[in-house]
Amino acid sequence: MKILVTVKxxxxxxxxxxxxxxxxxxxxxxYDLNEWDDYAIEEAVQTSEAHDDVEVVTVTxxxxxxxxxxxxxxxxxxxxxIRIWDDxxxxxxxxxxxxxxxxxxxxxxxxxxxxxxxxxxxxxxxNGATGVALAEAIGFEWAAVVNELELDADSGVAxxxxxxxxxxxxxxxxxxxxxxxxxxxxxxxxxxxxxxIRQAQRKPLEARDLSEIGLDADIVDSSxxxxxMYEPESESDATVWEGSAEETAAELAAxxxxxxxxxx
Numbered sequence: 001m002k003i004l005v006t007v008k009x010x011x012x013x014x015x016x017x018x019x020x021x022x023x024x025x026x027x028x029x030x031y032d033l034n035e036w037d038d039y040a041i042e043e044a045v046q047t048s049e050a051h052d053d054v055e056v057v058t059v060t061x062x063x064x065x066x067x068x069x070x071x072x073x074x075x076x077x078x079x080x081x082i083r084i085w086d087d088x089x090x091x092x093x094x095x096x097x098x099x100x101x102x103x104x105x106x107x108x109x110x111x112x113x114x115x116x117x118x119x120x121x122x123x124x125x126x127n128g129a130t131g132v133a134l135a136e137a138i139g140f141e142w143a144a145v146v147n148e149l150e151l152d153a154d155s156g157v158a159x160x161x162x163x164x165x166x167x168x169x170x171x172x173x174x175x176x177x178x179x180x181x182x183x184x185x186x187x188x189x190x191x192x193x194x195x196x197i198r199q200a201q202r203k204p205l206e207a208r209d210l211s212e213i214g215l216d217a218d219i220v221d222s223s224x225x226x227x228x229m230y231e232p233e234s235e236s237d238a239t240v241w242e243g244s245a246e247e248t249a250a251e252l253a254a255x256x257x258x259x260x261x262x263x264x
Contacts, residue, residue, distance in 0.1 A: 001053060001153055003044045004113035005078065006104055006131070007060040008034040009069040010124040022093065022229045033069045036119025040182040042189040043149060044117050045077035051153050055079050059107045061100060063090065067205060074200035075192035082107055086209040088217035096222045101133035106213040108138050115158070116179040120145055131181035141178040147186050 009031050017028035041058070048054035056078045060070055063085050070081045084103050089095065095103075108116060116138075118131035128144075135142035147169075148161035162170040163183055174180070192200070210216060239255065241248040 001051065001115070002055045002057065002111060002113045003047060004108055004111055004116045005037070005040050005044045005056060005058045005073070006116070006118040006134070007037050007041065007058045007070060007073050007081075008119070008122050009060065009062050009066040010034045010122055012123070019229050019231065022226050024229070031065065031069065033072055034119055034122050034124075036121055036123070036182065036184060037073075038119075038189045039184050039186055040117040040119050041073050041076055041078060042187045043182055044115075045190075046187060047115075047151055048077065048079075051151070054153075057082065057111060057113070059084070059104055059111075061085070061089070061095065061103050064207070070205060071197075071200045072192055074203045074205070075196040076190055077196070078203075080204040081206070082111075083205065083207045084209075084213065085207065086217075088210060088220050092220040092222075093226055094222075094224075095220065096224050097127055097129050097133050099219055099222065100130050101137045102215070102219055103213070104130075104134050105137035106215055107208075108134070110213070114156075114176050115151075116140065116177075118179065118181050120181045120183050128181075131179055135179035138179075141174050141176075142180070143172065143174045143178065144181045145183050146180045147183040149180065149182075149186065 010033075011024070011029045011031055013024055014028045014030070018025040020026070044056045048056050058070060058073045058078045058081045060066055060081070061084045066083060070083060074081055084107065116134065118134065120131070121128035132142055132144055143158075143160045143162055145163045146160045147163045150159040152159070156176040158174045158176060158178060158180065160172060160174055160180060162172065164170055210219065241251045
């Protein structure tokens with residue numbers, strides 16, 4: 001059995017940041033493994049530990065810098081990794097959902113996984129649609145926002161709990177091959193051990209360009225265009241009171257009276 005896990009390196013913005021053209025300045029960014037993908041990795045590794053002959057492969061779209069993030073997935077138990085990047089991707093203004101899905105789909109078609117796990121969303125753009133778009137691209141069954149998974153590898157069925165709006169949970173069976181988007185809280189992601197980090201340096205990490213996955217530069221063409229980037233103006237500053245509860249309560253009451261929220 002093979003599990004393909006999509007992994008994304010996400011940008012975290014400093015509290016104080018600068019804008020450079022149509023993007024946040026690189027000096028204001030720090031990069032880390034996407035939180036939701038961390039849970040997907042853990043779920044895949046736990047599955048490999050519970051079943052025989054399970055291979056866990058991660059795939060990411062990102063520049064060479066992202067290999068540090070990918071190595072963390074390998075250190076946590078993934079068997080090998082694939083990184084997709086190309087000059088055309090480097091030059092693109094940004095990659096929309098359809099492009100990301102097409103890139104990962106090209107790898108999935110080569111790897112022929114039985115199960116694809118993806119984080120529900122990414123911490124930087126929060127689209128929450130790449131996993132479902134991927135399922136459509138490769139013709140797999142899918143279930144989104146999965147917070148509990150029981151896999152019957154012999155029968156090829158995944159019993160999943162899905163988190164729906166209004167606190168409702170749905171229990172359903174999904175036939176493999178399938179794409180599942182994993183919600184935080186489904187497990188407790190492990191820390192990468194020192195031994196795991198050392199082993200990760202020896203695990204295969206293959207970099208592929210567009211031609212190597214059967215695609216060309218036209219894949220980055222998009223009908224979506226970013227036209228501006230700016231920091232919204234703040235209408236008012238926050239007021240912070242310091243001191244004991246008694247002191248701050250009186251100050252808050254006076255503030256509310258001045259604003260006409262409460263009567264004197």
